[in-house]
Amino acid sequence: MDQVLGHILVVDDDELICCLLKDILNRQNCAVTTVLNGASALETLRANAFDLVITDVNMPGMNGIVLMEEIKRISPDLPVIVITGGGNEEIAVKALKSGAFNFCRKPFEIEELTRIVKKGLEVKKFSDKQKEVLPFLTVEMSFDMPSDVMLIRSVIHHIYQGARQLGFPEDEFSMRVKLAIDEALNNAIKHGNHSNIDKKVKIRTQISPQKLMVTIRDEGPGFDVSQVPDPKDPSNLHREGGRGVLLISYYMDEVYYNDKGNEVMLVKYAKAKNAGDGTRQMDSGVWSTR
Amino acid sequence: MEITTKSNLEVSVVHLKGELDNESSEYLRKNIEKLIESEKVNIVLDFKELSYSNSAGLRELIALYKLANASGGNLKLCALQPQLEDLFSFTNLRKVFDIYQNEDEAVASFTV
Numbered sequence: 325m326d327q328v329l330g331h332i333l334v335v336d337d338d339e340l341i342c343c344l345l346k347d348i349l350n351r352q353n354c355a356v357t358t359v360l361n362g363a364s365a366l367e368t369l370r371a372n373a374f375d376l377v378i379t380d381v382n383m384p385g386m387n388g389i390v391l392m393e394e395i396k397r398i399s400p401d402l403p404v405i406v407i408t409g410g411g412n413e414e415i416a417v418k419a420l421k422s423g424a425f426n427f428c429r430k431p432f433e434i435e436e437l438t439r440i441v442k443k444g445l446e447v448k449k450f451s452d453k454q455k456e457v458l459p460f461l462t463v464e465m466s467f468d469m470p471s472d473v474m475l476i477r478s479v480i481h482h483i484y485q486g487a488r489q490l491g492f493p494e495d496e497f498s499m500r501v502k503l504a505i506d507e508a509l510n511n512a513i514k515h516g517n518h519s520n521i522d523k524k525v526k527i528r529t530q531i532s533p534q535k536l537m538v539t540i541r542d543e544g545p546g547f548d549v550s551q552v553p554d555p556k557d558p559s560n561l562h563r564e565g566g567r568g569v570l571l572i573s574y575y576m577d578e579v580y581y582n583d584k585g586n587e588v589m590l591v592k593y594a595k596a597k598n599a600g601d602g603t604r605q606m607d608s609g610v611w612s613t614r
Numbered sequence: 615m616e617i618t619t620k621s622n623l624e625v626s627v628v629h630l631k632g633e634l635d636n637e638s639s640e641y642l643r644k645n646i647e648k649l650i651e652s653e654k655v656n657i658v659l660d661f662k663e664l665s666y667s668n669s670a671g672l673r674e675l676i677a678l679y680k681l682a683n684a685s686g687g688n689l690k691l692c693a694l695q696p697q698l699e700d701l702f703s704f705t706n707l708r709k710v711f712d713i714y715q716n717e718d719e720a721v722a723s724f725t726v
């Protein structure tokens with residue numbers, strides 16, 4: 325075989341279709357792995373690198389659309405081609421809307437199929453090429469935002485989009501990062517700036533593939549984080565507030581407050597450095613950890 | 615956030631879908647206050663499709679829990695997703711709320 329064009333995962337509960345597709349694609353210099361259901365597809369994708377997925381829609385267990393959505397969560401840049409039964413336009417539209425690269429009808433038109441596959445592999449190659457520079461990229465983003473809590477959601481969205489671009493995951497990890505930023509912004513706006521729209525919150529973000537850093541500064545008098553009562557203490561459990569500062573340190577790897585206490589820096593590593601509680605608190609020095 | 619409520623004589627199940635933050639917490643409060651005003655004070659919050667809560671959300675939950683209790687009822691939670699389970703464990707809020715695996719268990723806990 326000449327140079328392999330790409331590795332393709334074929335998912336179909338019909339073994340005959342798997343064989344047929346394998347045969348067609350092998351002739352196009354593609355390496356092909358076949359699996360019979362969505363669960364094994366996900367397992368195979370986690371263990372091996374692929375350039376393209378072709379999946380049937382109607383399969384027992386996980387259907388092709390659900391499988392594709394799952395794949396998009398794990399590897400958003402992996403093109404997925406969906407095979408629909410003849411004449412089912414609705415499913416095809418649905419597949420495209422949920423992120424399919426393209427769709428193919430059964431029975432196959434070999435020429436159409438190979439054209440779509442080649443196009444998909446090209447797109448994948450291009451996005452792989454783009455990714456080569458990611459290790460050397462740092463995304464910096466700043467906001468000077470008025471003290472309005474209704475803006476928090478969008479700010480977090482922008483920040484995390486930058487993080488996604490650099491390979492940070494969209495799962496429980498992202499929930500932790502978002503929550504910490506959410507709490508710090510709420511505090512800056514409410515406690516620091518007393519929700520005075522004329523007062524600004526300054527946000528500086530630096531994201532590299534290894535590390536996300538967010539600095540949040542308000543115009544308030546600051547506070548002494550060591551004086552914040554522990555909300556986990558039984559006597560404080562029924563208090564309605566007082567959990568933000570704790571959650572920030574729980575969900576981030578490192579947290580630094582400046583001397584005055586009106587600026588906080590949140591640090592999260594892409595790969596867990598010190599798993600678990602990363603509590604750092606202000607003490608005497610600037611940007612000190614304890 | 616989407617809120618859907620189904621009530622029978624004894625218990626109201628309130629299903630939350632989306633994220634609990636500053637804005638949606640207020641929306642939740644309005645819904646629960648309405649229930650309690652109409653004397654539906656036994657409440658289950660179904661978290662099955664709730665993916666996120668910040669501390670403003672936690673604040674509201676505790677306030678509503680107190681409100682339900684003060685009205686002679688209770689507010690219980692069920693079907694927490696792993697990340698919320700972690701949040702409630704870490705903050706010790708498991709000690710404040712009665713938390714159940716699923717809606718049926720939570721509802722049953724009111725009727726025994």
Ligand SMILES: Nc1ncnc2c1ncn2[C@@H]1O[C@H](COP(=O)(O)OP(=O)(O)O)[C@@H](O)[C@H]1O
Pocket residue numbers: 507511512515516542544545546547552564565566567568569570585586669
């Ligand atoms: N940026 C800030 N400026 C001034 N005080 C703050 C700031 N952030 C937090 N605090 C103080 O720390 C306390 C605890 O904050 P937190 O744990 O987020 O709970 P909550 O916001 O519910 O009060 C606040 O009540 C406030 O007194």
Ligand SMILES: [Mg+2]
Pocket residue numbers: 507510511566567568569669
């Ligand atoms: Mg707070």
